[in-house]
Amino acid sequence: MNRVILLIMDSLGIGSASDASAFGGPGFTDEGADTLGHIAETFSLTGIPLQLPNLARLGLLESYKLKNGSYPAGMESPEQIDGAWALARELSHGKDTPSGHWEIAGVPVPFDWSYFPRSIPFFPETLGCQITDRCLVPDSLGNCHGSGTEIINQLGQEHITTGKPIFYTSADSVFQVAGHEDHFGLERLFELCRCLRRLLDQSDLTIGRVIARPFVGSSAGSFKRTGNRRDFSMAPPSPTILEKVSKAGGSVTGVGKIADIYAGAGITREIRAHGHPALWRETLSAMEQSGDHSIVMTNFVDFDAVYGHRRDARGYGEALQQFDSCLPSLLSAMQPRDLLIIAADHGNDPTWPGTDHTREDIPVLLAGNRVAAGTCLGARETFADIGQTIAEYFSLEPLPKGTSLI
Numbered sequence: 001m002n003r004v005i006l007l008i009m010d011s012l013g014i015g016s017a018s019d020a021s022a023f024g025g026p027g028f029t030d031e032g033a034d035t036l037g038h039i040a041e042t043f044s045l046t047g048i049p050l051q052l053p054n055l056a057r058l059g060l061l062e063s064y065k066l067k068n069g070s071y072p073a074g075m076e077s078p079e080q081i082d083g084a085w086a087l088a089r090e091l092s093h094g095k096d097t098p099s100g101h102w103e104i105a106g107v108p109v110p111f112d113w114s115y116f117p118r119s120i121p122f123f124p125e126t127l128g129c130q131i132t133d134r135c136l137v138p139d140s141l142g143n144c145h146g147s148g149t150e151i152i153n154q155l156g157q158e159h160i161t162t163g164k165p166i167f168y169t170s171a172d173s174v175f176q177v178a179g180h181e182d183h184f185g186l187e188r189l190f191e192l193c194r195c196l197r198r199l200l201d202q203s204d205l206t207i208g209r210v211i212a213r214p215f216v217g218s219s220a221g222s223f224k225r226t227g228n229r230r231d232f233s234m235a236p237p238s239p240t241i242l243e244k245v246s247k248a249g250g251s252v253t254g255v256g257k258i259a260d261i262y263a264g265a266g267i268t269r270e271i272r273a274h275g276h277p278a279l280w281r282e283t284l285s286a287m288e289q290s291g292d293h294s295i296v297m298t299n300f301v302d303f304d305a306v307y308g309h310r311r312d313a314r315g316y317g318e319a320l321q322q323f324d325s326c327l328p329s330l331l332s333a334m335q336p337r338d339l340l341i342i343a344a345d346h347g348n349d350p351t352w353p354g355t356d357h358t359r360e361d362i363p364v365l366l367a368g369n370r371v372a373a374g375t376c377l378g379a380r381e382t383f384a385d386i387g388q389t390i391a392e393y394f395s396l397e398p399l400p401k402g403t404s405l406i
Helices: 035-044 053-058 060-068 097-104 125-134 148-162 181-201 241-247 276-289 302-308 313-333 384-393
Strands: 003-009 084-088 141-145 166-169 174-180 209-216 230-233 251-255 269-271 294-300 338-343 362-367 376-380
Touching (some): 003 097, 003 313, 060 084, 060 376, 097 384, 148 166, 148 209, 181 209, 241 384, 276 294, 362 384
Parallel strands (some): 251 294
Antiparallel strands (some): 084 362
């Protein structure tokens, strides 16, 4: 029975990409960003190194060394490595969630994303008129670049009083909408985001995602985003490996926000879960229920959303250690012909200026009986090598991009 378990450690970059100087924010670039390395440095300075023994046995530290020439601060590789490792560079011209995930699934983004300017409002006047007429939103708050946690504290009370949704964006190709779950309504928020997605798809803008950001609380200081976030993404521009597998009669289970990222394309079963413990439970459950010719794909979003964007290096490291402690349960649940792939989709260095993603190379770790343990698979020129690996593993027609790792 052939199955692929694909785990995305959202934002776990291993060092700035060769073109990182072309990315960044006001007054800085992403050159020098190093998500894993700087987290390890943060821990090393306390005298208690970052402990990731199971990821290390799968080759994470070797992948990091392949990129940087040495191991992360305070960390040492184990005597025995049970997986194979590589690093991968991104062909797509972005450092965002859809770019990374689509390319992982074999489809590098062939166009440049549109980004909103640092103006108020950030969206064009014509789009504003359409929002009023077709989404039935006569007015809105924010309408600017901003941090999601800060903007709900700044405008949450006015939002409750007036009923106006909070619109904001960031350095990513996103249109974000915050709304109170009780006062504005969760389904109303989702429907507004669907309307915005349709308007953007009909425009000349290529905006990757409309993101619903529900929150709760009664006043500034108590407002808190909930786990009911939804991403309304553009559909991938061509069929991904997920679609290839499902069309060939296989099953693709997307755990967490996977279905959102691919706009549902190729997903045969969607499981929503919030928080890493729940994501682990649902991943293991999906493995128990998945048969031959299946993919179980999970995005562990808290690394990015809870710790990377919030610039919490300590919290990020502790989440990595928790993730690491859960790996033995998954490894013991694997069947003889299962293939485990662990990768990231971009970086988000929690020590870097700003609050946005960082342009970094990613680790790629493979494990299973068909993987030559202790093998370096080199520096790969595209994340699409992962999708091509899955295509070969299932004996499907090769994808247009990428080279198999096995």
